[in-house]
Amino acid sequence: MLGFQIALLGVGEGSVCQCCQKGKNQVCSQRIFKWMRWLLLRFPKMSLMNLKRPLQKLWCNHGPGSSDSPATASQVDLNSNGFICDYELHELFKEANMPLPGYKVREIIQKLMLDGDRNKDGKISFDEFVYIFQEVKSSDIAKTFRKAINRKEGICALGGTSELSSEGTQHSYSEEEKYAFVNWINKALENDPDCRHVIPMNPNTDDLFKAVGDGIVLCKMINLSVPDTIDERAINKKKLTPFIIQENLNLALNSASAIGCHVVNIGAEDLRAGKPHLVLGLLWQIIKIGLFADIELSRNEALAALLRDGETLEELMKLSPEELLLRWANFHLENSGWQKINNFSADIKDSKAYFHLLNQIAPKGQKEGEPRIDINMSGFNETDDLKRAESMLQQADKLGCRQFVTPADVVSGNPKLNLAFVANLFNKYPALTKPENQDIDWTLLEGETREERTFRNWMNSLGVNPHVNHLYADLQDALVILQLYERIKVPVDWSKVNKPPYPKLGANMKKLENCNYAVELGKHPAKFSLVGIGGQDLNDGNQTLTLALVWQLMRRYTLNVLEDLGDGQKANDDIIVNWVNRTLSEAGKSTSIQSFKDKTISSSLAVVDLIDAIQPGCINYDLVKSGNLTEDDKHNNAKYAVSMARRIGARVYALPEDLVEVKPKMVMTVFACLMGRGMKRV
Known part of the structure; x- marks a missing residue:
């Protein structure tokens, strides 16, 4: 047992705790936690000298508030010596409905004794406690203890309690999640030579938030969750300058978006800075997608x-x-x-x-x-x-x-x-x-098509609620479709929308009303082509007609991005094709496209050249095959092209197969996203 003892708080010599009627050497654990939490919040900046007076008063008078009932009181001083030792501290945390693993309690004790027991007698006196309290408020050394007494369930607050953080916001993150994710990643990447510079990470430190900063670990975890999402050749692994790291983080974020992660409010600079709440939020989405991949009937x-x-x-x-x-x-x-x-x-x-x-x-x-x-x-x-x-x-x-x-x-x-x-x-x-x-x-278990998966991932990346697991079934009440209308700047009157939970009787009628409203918005003001499509078709999960509406939503979303960059100028297929060919020509490239159905697109050479025209020198042409191409050559070119597009900052949702097979709709989104990236450069 470690030599740790801390004087009991609130029960002086011969006194009786008013909240639980316990005498000397006994303590109400709930009151201690209320007392410490109140002090941390009440005196955020008070000096050591000024702290002694309120602390002395509270030390003698049992702390703020004496409303704890006798039923919640517990005897923590098990050996009745007037101090709390290590195993008793473990019991105190447990009694306060906050069980901590033994290693965390030992860490707390070691840090307290190192800094607090100044006369090295193995006990914490009142004066030493005042010193500890000051350290708890201000020192990173005591972060673990501060976390334990100020939050339940290991929630760590960032930004301070008494003054605004640099962002003007206080964020929190779960220490338990960090611990779990670090161990999972360590196991997953333990044999990856590209991650030896950061793996294994220590789950008890902030290693994780530093390790994700160059983007390599994130890219690797994305590929573990959805294999072949990222072409390994596109990951920068050496000479990691700030610019190269930025590219890796672009690649990770845009690839995460392509597999359905909601990354709208996360930027490369956030990951480079290792902002805990954003890092953990993104990692959970990536890990969850991998864990859930086979919990699906068509795959199992x-x-x-x-x-x-x-x-x-x-x-x-x-x-x-x-x-x-x-x-x-x-x-x-x-x-x-x-x-x-x-x-x-x-x-x-x-x-x-x-x-x-x-x-x-x-x-x-x-x-x-x-x-x-x-x-x-x-x-x-x-x-x-x-x-x-x-x-x-x-x-x-x-x-x-x-x-x-x-x-x-x-x-x-x-x-x-x-x-x-x-x-x-x-x-x-x-x-x-x-x-x-x-x-x-x-025969029902055919599984979703690539197009369906792309649409579903696009929706989820925008943060729709509820999460779309099954494209047709999850759109049958039109709630997700109505949220997508808002994303494309079509106003939705939510007072007209029925929201869950739906009544047992008439539930489908409520959903059908939503679907009718969704079709109505599509015809006007969205001005979509919805001939022959009614609300009943969406409610029935009609695949062909639902896809027709969803494609127009995604197309409008993509074109809106271009219009925003082009000062409101309307974008269409011809404008995109002309921009692509002009950009290729100005960069001295020999490739061009006639339309999004052009069979030469299957080589992906025009896409690769366009990427190099937008960011000169970024393409390693030694990796690009040309001439008489096999199907494997085309697929490898397409994989590289899609990953490189994402690396330079284009949020491409299409898959390499869409380029190889020249799927006009998806091809259009690739060139539109690259045009958007090119216009940002200007």
């Missing part, structure tokens, strides 16, 4: 095993990844004889559902070449929640799945990290078998 037909009696495959396909995960967990819990859960927060805090889930999905050694993994259930009967959670995670470790959560994250019911934990379990050990001999129409 065994999920059909989760069908309930009387439920159709079409109905199951409409569930979000989160809903499918919950259905999956309950499928195994039901088979184990354990009760169902309704969420990954409150219902899993005791770890008991997790024990049963692990026991169900662990390999039984029944398949050839599959080793048996036995789950030890003895920890299930542990009386302490934290110890039970630790025992459960030790069993998860046997499966190679001890990721994202600590025992404290489980006990506190952290919904985000527990969701990630369960998603990782599903990806490693789904333990599902595709149903046979059932009346299931498997």
